[in-house]
Amino acid sequence: MEIGKIIENLWVDSGFNNLFTHWENAVMIVIACVLLYLAIVRGFEPLLLLGIAFGMLLANLPLSGMMHMELFTGKSLSEISFSEILHEGGILDVLYLGVKLNIYPCLIFMGIGAMTDFGPMLARPSSMILGAAAQLGVYCAFILAIVFGFLPNVAASIGIIGGADGPTAIFLTSKLAPTYLGPIAIAAYSYMALIPLIQPPIMKAMTTQKERETVMTQAKPVTKTTKIIFPIAVTIFCVLLLPDVAPLIGCFMLGNLFRESGVVERLSDTTQNALINIVTIFLSVTVGATSVGYIAGTGENLGQNVGFLSTSTLLIILLGLLAFSFSTVGGVLFGKIMYAVTGGKVNPLIGSAGVSAVPMAARVSQNVGAKYNPSNYLLMHAMGPNVAGVIGSAVAAGFLLSVGRVLGWT
Amino acid sequence: MLFLAIEPISVPEAFLLSLVGFAVVFIALMALIAVIKCINALAGGVKKETLAPAGVPAAVSAPAVPASGGTGSAKVPAPGSLGDIDLYTVDDQTAAMLMAIVADDLKAPLNTLRFTSIKEVK
Numbered sequence: 001m002e003i004g005k006i007i008e009n010l011w012v013d014s015g016f017n018n019l020f021t022h023w024e025n026a027v028m029i030v031i032a033c034v035l036l037y038l039a040i041v042r043g044f045e046p047l048l049l050l051g052i053a054f055g056m057l058l059a060n061l062p063l064s065g066m067m068h069m070e071l072f073t074g075k076s077l078s079e080i081s082f083s084e085i086l087h088e089g090g091i092l093d094v095l096y097l098g099v100k101l102n103i104y105p106c107l108i109f110m111g112i113g114a115m116t117d118f119g120p121m122l123a124r125p126s127s128m129i130l131g132a133a134a135q136l137g138v139y140c141a142f143i144l145a146i147v148f149g150f151l152p153n154v155a156a157s158i159g160i161i162g163g164a165d166g167p168t169a170i171f172l173t174s175k176l177a178p179t180y181l182g183p184i185a186i187a188a189y190s191y192m193a194l195i196p197l198i199q200p201p202i203m204k205a206m207t208t209q210k211e212r213e214t215v216m217t218q219a220k221p222v223t224k225t226t227k228i229i230f231p232i233a234v235t236i237f238c239v240l241l242l243p244d245v246a247p248l249i250g251c252f253m254l255g256n257l258f259r260e261s262g263v264v265e266r267l268s269d270t271t272q273n274a275l276i277n278i279v280t281i282f283l284s285v286t287v288g289a290t291s292v293g294y295i296a297g298t299g300e301n302l303g304q305n306v307g308f309l310s311t312s313t314l315l316i317i318l319l320g321l322l323a324f325s326f327s328t329v330g331g332v333l334f335g336k337i338m339y340a341v342t343g344g345k346v347n348p349l350i351g352s353a354g355v356s357a358v359p360m361a362a363r364v365s366q367n368v369g370a371k372y373n374p375s376n377y378l379l380m381h382a383m384g385p386n387v388a389g390v391i392g393s394a395v396a397a398g399f400l401l402s403v404g405r406v407l408g409w410t
Numbered sequence: 411m412l413f414l415a416i417e418p419i420s421v422p423e424a425f426l427l428s429l430v431g432f433a434v435v436f437i438a439l440m441a442l443i444a445v446i447k448c449i450n451a452l453a454g455g456v457k458k459e460t461l462a463p464a465g466v467p468a469a470v471s472a473p474a475v476p477a478s479g480g481t482g483s484a485k486v487p488a489p490g491s492l493g494d495i496d497l498y499t500v501d502d503q504t505a506a507m508l509m510a511i512v513a514d515d516l517k518a519p520l521n522t523l524r525f526t527s528i529k530e531v532k
Binding site: 044117120121123124125128129131132133135136137141142143146147149151152153155174218221223225226228230233234235238241242259314380388391392395398400405407408409 | 415416417420421424425427428429430431432434435436438440441442443445447448450452455469477494517519521522527
């Protein structure tokens with residue numbers, strides 16, 4: 001027995017020996033650890049960030065064999081070899097098919113639908129305008145991305161970060177620019193976690209003390225019949241208007257109908273608990289695993305790194321921040337318009353909740369409002385624009401998909 | 411690579427697309443407002459209750475009567491309140507906790523519920 005040779009082979013085959021073959025992977029491991037710290041210690045959106053960070057860690061550990069991004073990178077759905085993935089892929093490759101086939105975002109939307117109460121929005125339909133206004137960031141970021149030289153399909157995927165809606169961002173990006181799924185998903189979820197830091201300074205800068213102290217009248221209760229008819233009506237209307245958005249809106253409203261119908265309590269309970277939790281695990285880990293530091297380019301990119309660590313990733317992170325900021329500006333701006341039009345009956349702070357990060361953006365409106373008037377309860381008022389923002393970002397994604405199909409981006 | 415065939419677009423074109431896209435979102439949500447108003451009209455969507463202007467959810471402010479049963483004649487309901495709640499051998503904190511539990515159990519926002527009395531069953 002050649003003990004020396006065995007030990008040498010053990011070293012050669014170990015990840016330690018290969019750790020610095022591509023320094024980019026080592027850097028990604030450090031980034032994954034930082035994200036784990038933010039999720040666990042600082043509590044930044046831990047439900048998602050923990051899984052994303054750990055997926056990133058697994059995918060960048062050399063020779064782990066769990067994720068092979070080269071099986072997906074730069075390939076459209078029709079070019080992916082499913083047989084190869086099933087035979088040679090790791091567990092994350094197989095789970096990642098749920099992202100590529102857009103199964104997870106739709107199931108997440110079903111869960112969100114089952115957890116969403118449209119009551120505040122139905123009681124005050126005008127709040128939907130704020131949900132539309134807060135999509136401003138989507139289009140501002142789209143224009144800026146074009147200015148920075150991104151192709152329009154990538155620019156559209158970057159823009160949707162401004163919708164502050166993770167599943168929608170993943171849905172659109174996996175269709176238009178799957179190569180950029182990792183950085184876009186991470187930017188979207190990271191900024192959603194940072195909403196309590198991003199939004200308040202903008203809200204304060206754009207409103208006066210008097211506006212921030214505005215007390216709104218209590219919303220009137222809505223009948224159960226209205227709550228049941230609403231998801232059905234929205235599905236018919238939105239899918240007829242933008243068929244591309246049918247998977248998202250359809251699943252979202254199905255989940256909501258489970259909740260509101262009152263006749264499928266078990267399904268509603270499963271959707272808003274077990275189902276969404278399971279899918280969140282799969283989605284977060286596999287999206288994180290797409291962030292591989294080094295991926296060898298092929299074809300035109302032969303010899304180049306087409307992995308996560310690139311200038312375009314940094315630009316995407318920057319543009320994502322701008323998208324969130326512009327969306328907040330759009331919401332608050334229209335909130336101010338509504339304040340003026342209604343003679344001071346609408347607190348402009350609820351406009352920022354039009355970005356669809358539910359319910360975090362609504363909580364920010366509540367917290368900022370309560371800071372200036374402790375007896376002011378804006379939470380339920382802010383939930384209206386907040387859930388309208390979910391519909392708004394889905395419509396924006398549907399529009400971009402539709403344009404992409406016409407202009408040959410897909 | 412997959413996207414080599416995709417044509418870049420100019421900034422004015424991007425601006426125009428954005429303008430149309432933003433308009434589509436607005437039109438879609440405005441149309442949904444109209445849909446909601448139709449549903450409300452057909453299904454009696456918003457309950458015809460007259461509520462006083464307030465920022466405080468009704469149920470939160472409801473336990474205005476002390477547990478001791480003291481009823482001051484000059485008592486003014488809290489803003490947004492749907493009225494008083496009668497508490498029998500239950501203190502304010504327990505009443506608030508019970509209302510929160512009921513709201514959670516019913517999966518209904520607290521401010522959409524109206525509690526008239528809470529009494530300990532012995």
